Amino acid sequence: MTATEPIVVMKGITIEFPGVKALDGVDLRLFPGEVHALMGENGAGKSTMIKALTGVYKINAGSITVAGKPVTFSGTADAQQAGVATVYQEVNLCTNLSIGENVMLGHEIRGPFGIDWRKTHKEAQKHLSSMGLSDLDPRAPLSSISIAMQQLVAIARAMVIDAKVLILDEPTSSLDANEVQELFAIMRKVRDSGVAILFVSHFLDQIYEITDRLTILRNGQFIKEVMTKETPRAELIGMMIGKSAEELSQIGAKKSRRVSKEGEKPIVQVKGLGHKGKIQPTDEQIYAGEVVGFAGLLGSGRTELGRLLFGADKPETGEYELNGKKIAINDPHTALKNRIAYSTENRRDEGIIGDLTVRQNILIALQATRGMFRPIAKKEADAIVDKYMKELNVRPADPDKLIKNLSGGNQQKVLLARWLATNPELLILDEPTRGIDIGAKAEIQQAVLDLAQQGMGVVFISSELEEVVRLSDNITVLKDHKKIADIVNDETVSQETIVDTIARSGKEA
Template sequence: MTAAEPIVEMHDISISFPGVKALDGVDFRMFPGEVHTLMGENGAGKSTLIKALTGVYQIDSGSIVVGGQRRQFQGTGDAQEAGVATVYQEVNLCPNLTIGENVMLGREVRGRVGISWKATHRAAAAALARLGLADLDPTRPLGSLSLAVQQLVAITRGTVFEPTVLVLDEPTSSLDANEVEQLFGVIRGLRDRGVAILFVSHFLDQVYEISDRITILRNGQFQGEHLTAELDRSTLISTMIGKDLATLRSLDAQRAQREHEEGARPVVRARGLGRAGGITPTDLELQPGEVVGVAGLLGSGRTELARLLYGADRADRGTVEIDGRPVTLTSPAVGLRHGLAYSTENRRDEGIIADLSVRENIILAIQAQRGWLRPVPRKEQDRLAERYITTLNIRPADADRPIKNLSGGNQQKVLLGRWLATNPDVLILDEPTRGIDVGAKAEIQEHVLELAGEGMALVFISSELEEVVRLSERILVLKDREKIAEIENGADVTAETIVATIAGHDQNAEVVA
């Protein structure tokens, strides 16, 4: 389809970390003027392969050829010199500098005396214009831009030295649909100018929209390279997760089967629960064995509601009854004591204890409940760790490895294990599937239904409406820190229903106003 000579050829690449073979004989190539997507579950080796290409990691064996020359990257500088530019998942820019300064950072244009800021900004404007971003004023501070536009600036920065290869590691994970379109426009522009682009994303729709070629990895091994047009989605997914789609499909069947007695006593009843600046007073009832979804856009008050319910924040109005008894939730410790558990959306800052082992992370919540004077016996610790590593399929299956060395999806599973170990009556899951791959996602969804089947009440918060609809029996719709609807799930309820509810409420609001 394009030039037959690949610009990047990685052959038989292997990289080992202590105890894990992260990459095992992987082949990967990129062609000029092509978008090549790297697919795989968390821990499949995508990031490792990217870091081998960008010089962050050094390879144990194999060869890397860029632009016809065999390369040995000792660091990121070498890779850049070879024409490989990288834009990482998190925007690594300085919000307090201007757009132009960010774009040209480290490559400022020198004048007769020091840096010529005028020329630097001119160069930045030119670089922005090349990507169709001429309307951005390079003298504006970067911090004033939305995250999406900052992402575009980061890409512009990557393209200043006219790379032949551009690596985009999950550039869309925090963007909305329009912003993704804008980003794709920029990517297509670069592609048409002959740049080879490596793209990583967990969103299948995006992958199919933008990429020309797909390479699939699983467990550090190469699973095949395909032209996107010749690879259908179900083949892709089953190759990635290494099992067929029957499990995924059976989820829907399970949902239809679930039934529980009406009028059972709610395990949690919140009345007028609210907090100034957090969420307006909201009612919520949870029955045992029920999954209640919470849908709403980012900032709609989903997390705030969950935190009030758990006791992570203190409610300043309203009441909560657990098993019919009124309780005051003043701290997470109190919430846990009453059989509540809350898995945070912010895994890194509020979830994992990075330097502690998987085992210690799993037992942490039980240990906190017992108090430090009554340690969980080592045998019991090992048993719990073993149990959740097995049932939640945590990889690598090593209880003594620090949790920071696990991939995001596996960290999430460890945290799920931590909460399950406390044997809660109510489990609140805030974005449990964000930033993790299809396989782990399906596993977590499966566990949600299983737990509900065992009588646990679950609150399921997610930005992916399809997921909420698939799992929940009732759906709370939040908007602008307010509950605007509570929908009984049924065959006729789809993600569109929720979107319409949110959108419709908007129009009503306007009418009222």
């Protein structure tokens, strides 16, 4: 049962950075006993709005009231004092301390001779039990429990301050289905105690399962506040990306399957390509203008096969032919020299170089192919950067910004631009749409189709079977580090086709 008056009212919030208006008169209301989702594409202003509410950013205009009282936050301590608690995507806990020490960090109970650890752990147990976590031993090391349980401990710590508002920023991004349900059970307990929860997630299924109310932002502006159950998905997506339902139906829609030509040779053909412990000997061929999807469950060998094709891992067995000629692709430099590019699934740690600019991140692979003594001329560099930033709609459109300050979707577009700048014949994309908003996802999916139409061969690796089926001409299905099937993707193929293929393979084994 929700209260009639909001606990938080943010009105006309405006935040400006040099040359950029990140928020432009945005409104947000949070009600006690509700889970409220902040929705929008990457770059819409969600993170900036959260940082305004948590005291990380000072607002240039607008007002914030908490429990009916106007507040001005000069830092995160002020926000916590007002009852605003936050749990970020990357759990900010101390794995070298106990569970109880993490729960009570900064709020330890003191006795005449310093911290009274017995009482502190007892108080931690009380907070854990109130959230249904009575099985956790507060004296156990935090490192002894899973990431999912650490996420719940972080929520318990947030509630120690007697929070009126709990902000959960992408809390489910690294959780499996069962762990998500555990988190949702805790969220419902917290919600039912009268706390307002602000929830940010890219997963629409989760949004519709757990939230009561939605606020939609687009390009730093307030679009609408709606009740979740009254808002069809197509309408929500349309508001987020500014397109009608008819326009949405065309995004990423494959118009026609590639037709093979008589006598044509593949760009890449491998026979028995393998690496012990990573992928069993595998045959594969990819043609110009073809999208080949690699599908399978986690640990199936999708990424491992992609890395072998690029030479990121050195093959131990097999033959490799490029345009009909035998070649050894044993390292990424050789692959790039031969116009084979690979975009990693680990965008943050293996993809972007955070302290370099967007321009530098786009040009770095091309420069590597030319060597340090042949620098790219400024005119050529400017033309390359301008071309791909426009074609991929990278925002903000400033190549001299540090890439770490861009949203996840725009970072992914910059990575795609990096590899396109090398003019590859074969582009291997590993989870290119993971963890990005629906608008950026649709743009990247469409870019894949456009590249194939222009004659590029594309390997598309994804855990989302729906997009593999929608984008691919042919699908390679893997299981337990082994290729189990090739599927010619026609109108009879669906997600269920792939699932059934994997299941049948298990029965046959």
